[in-house]
Amino acid sequence: MFDVISGLPVHPLVVHAVVVLLPLMAVVTVLVTVRAPWRGALRWVVVADALVLVSAVVADQSGEALQGRLSQAGEKVAEEHGELGGTIPVVALVLLLTAVLAWFATRKGGVLVPVSIVAVSLAAIASIGLVVAVGHSGAQATWQEEIAGTHAPVGDVDDD
Numbered sequence: 001m002f003d004v005i006s007g008l009p010v011h012p013l014v015v016h017a018v019v020v021l022l023p024l025m026a027v028v029t030v031l032v033t034v035r036a037p038w039r040g041a042l043r044w045v046v047v048a049d050a051l052v053l054v055s056a057v058v059a060d061q062s063g064e065a066l067q068g069r070l071s072q073a074g075e076k077v078a079e080e081h082g083e084l085g086g087t088i089p090v091v092a093l094v095l096l097l098t099a100v101l102a103w104f105a106t107r108k109g110g111v112l113v114p115v116s117i118v119a120v121s122l123a124a125i126a127s128i129g130l131v132v133a134v135g136h137s138g139a140q141a142t143w144q145e146e147i148a149g150t151h152a153p154v155g156d157v158d159d160d
Contacts, residue, residue, distance in 0.1 A: 001061065001065075002014075002058055002061040002062035002065055003062070003065040003066075003069070009062065009065075009066045009069070010058070010062035010065070010066075011059065011062040011063045011065070011066040012066075013062075014055060014058050014059045014062055015059045015062075015063070015138070017055045017059070018052070018055050018056050018059045018088060018092075018131070019131060019135055021051075021052045021055060022052050022056065022088070022091075022092055022095070022127050022128075022131050023127065023128045023131050025045070025048055025049050025052050025095065026095060026123070026124035026125075026127040026128050027124065027128075028045060028048070029045050029049060029095060029098070029099050029102070029120050029123075029124060030117075030120055030121055030124045032045050032102075033099075033102040033106070033116060033117050033120045034117055039102075039106040042099065042102055042103040042106060043103060045099050045103075046096065046099045046100055046103055049092070049095055049096040049099045050096055052092055052095070052096075053089065053092040053093055053095075053096050056088045056089040056091075056092040057089045057092075059085070059088065060085060060086055060088060060089050063082065063085050064082070067082050077141070078137060078138070078140065078141030080137045080141075081134065081137040081138045081140075081141045084130070084133055084134045084137055085134050085138070087130060087134075088130060088131070088134060091123070091126050091127045091130050092127065094123045094126070094127075095120075095123045095124065095127050097123075098116065098119040098120045098122075098123040099120065101115075101116045101119055101120075102116035102117070102119075102120050
């Protein structure tokens with residue numbers, strides 16, 4: 001389903017949304033949860049986190065489709081990247097669920113507010129850390145062999 005668009009693989013097109021939006025929403029979710037005057041925006045944070053979850057699922061599914069194509073073509077496919085990438089939707093779901101917890105907790109007040117702040121913070125740290133790990137493994141899988149066969153340019157490079 002999420003294989004190609006106009007002959008191009010969907011994965012590199014959508015993965016950048018996840019790479020930018022998941023860490024961004026992790027930080028936003030923490031800030032809005034921690035800052036009492038901003039907590040009214042938590043309902044919109046929940047909506048945005050849900051959209052990030054959808055993009056994470058699309059990135060995961062399109063990555064599996066691309067991995068299948070590359071395997072059929074006889075190209076080496078990085079297993080580590082595929083395995084790590086498969087956990088991104090789970091972490092995005094956890095971030096969404098902690099945002100929902102924070103939204104309910106801040107409406108009710110009490111002891112759940114600090115619990116939700118800790119839960120959101122842990123989910124945000126996991127989200128950001130995993131995005132970095134998956135991105136690094138994907139970059140290695142894509143570029144490591146390509147770059148190994150090249151040399152850095154010497155001196156100033158003129159772009160003219």
